[in-house]
Amino acid sequence: MFIVYILYSKSLDRYYTGHTANIQDRLLRHNNGRSKATKTGAPWVIVYTEMFNTKSIAYKRELDIKAKKSRSYIEMLIAR
Numbered sequence: 001m002f003i004v005y006i007l008y009s010k011s012l013d014r015y016y017t018g019h020t021a022n023i024q025d026r027l028l029r030h031n032n033g034r035s036k037a038t039k040t041g042a043p044w045v046i047v048y049t050e051m052f053n054t055k056s057i058a059y060k061r062e063l064d065i066k067a068k069k070s071r072s073y074i075e076m077l078i079a080r
Helices: 023-031 055-067 071-079
Strands: 002-009 014-020 044-052
Touching (some): 014 023, 014 055
Antiparallel strands (some): 002 044
């Protein structure tokens, strides 16, 4: 299974969207500064996840979320 996830950084008041097969390991890497895009926002918390059977479908969904370039869309997903 592959997971599309959205993280939130309270210190930056910012969301980050990604995909992975191992959400716990990925969150650790985000919070330990091992991801260039998120190293300044720790601690990050998982606020949303979606599960997919294949990596390619998960990646397409990640790109779909990012293409919207909409904080309100992300917050609508989280509120569900």
